[in-house]
Amino acid sequence: xxxxxxxFVEKCILEHLAKKNWDYNVKTKGLHEKGCDIVVTNSRNxxxxxxxxxxxxxxxxxxxxxxxxxxxxxYALGQIITRMSVIAxxxxxxxxxxxxxxxxxxxxxxPWQAARHLCLYIFSVDDRGEVTEYSPRDxxxx
Numbered sequence: 001x002x003x004x005x006x007x008f009v010e011k012c013i014l015e016h017l018a019k020k021n022w023d024y025n026v027k028t029k030g031l032h033e034k035g036c037d038i039v040v041t042n043s044r045n046x047x048x049x050x051x052x053x054x055x056x057x058x059x060x061x062x063x064x065x066x067x068x069x070x071x072x073x074x075y076a077l078g079q080i081i082t083r084m085s086v087i088a089x090x091x092x093x094x095x096x097x098x099x100x101x102x103x104x105x106x107x108x109x110x111p112w113q114a115a116r117h118l119c120l121y122i123f124s125v126d127d128r129g130e131v132t133e134y135s136p137r138d139x140x141x142x
Contacts, residue, residue, distance in 0.1 A: 002127060004099045006058035009125045010037055013054055013097045016123065016131035022052050036083055037097065054123065055080040056097035073098055073106035084118070095121040103134070104142075112139035 002008070010028060017023065017040055024043035029035050038054040055076045060068035076096045084094065096106060103124035110120070115136040122134040 002129070003061070004059040004125060004127065006031065006037070006056050008129070009056045009058055009097045009099065009123075012125045012129045012131050013038060013056065013095075013123045014040075016133065017052065017054075036080070038095075050091060050093070052093045052095060053080065053083060054095035054097050055083075057099070057102065059099035059101065069099065069101045070105050073102045073109075077106070077110070080120075081118075093119045093121060095123055097123045097125065100124050100126045103132075107134060107139060107142040110139060112136065115139045 014026065014028070017038075021043045022040045025039075025041040027039040029037050036053040037056040038052070040052050040054075042050055042052075057072045057076045059065075060072065062068060073096060076098065080094050080096065085092070096103075098106060103122050106122055114120070116139075118136075120136060124132040124134065126132075
């Protein structure tokens with residue numbers, strides 16, 4: 001079984017975003033560095049200010065893993081919200097990169113209206129490294 005740590009989640013999401021042309025001016029952070037884990041610009045619109053900022057979290061394997069995995073998305077949400085800046089409507093898209101367990105909880109708990117207003121996406125990474133992207137309108141389904 002592959003360990004789903006923060007770096008694994010980050011790598012999978014970068015590959016997923018690159019397939020969707022979010023591969024220009026890629027910036028990533030180390031584990032203990034400040035700032036968003038992933039900041040990318042769309043290569044088709046590189047002269048516009050559209051950027052994707054993604055905060056990633058790994059899966060916990062501690063004794064209290066169930067409760068940690070169910071709540072760690074809250075920390076990621078708090079981190080991404082404190083990094084939000086208002087330049088122009090929809091100039092930035094924000095994302096939470098989470099293991100599948102945490103992503104499902106976040107989808108159920110974050111109101112779709114808030115996700116739409118914040119341009120918030122969730123990237124769910126499973127054990128095989130496959131990424132499922134949930135847009136703000138997908139939050140209504142959960």
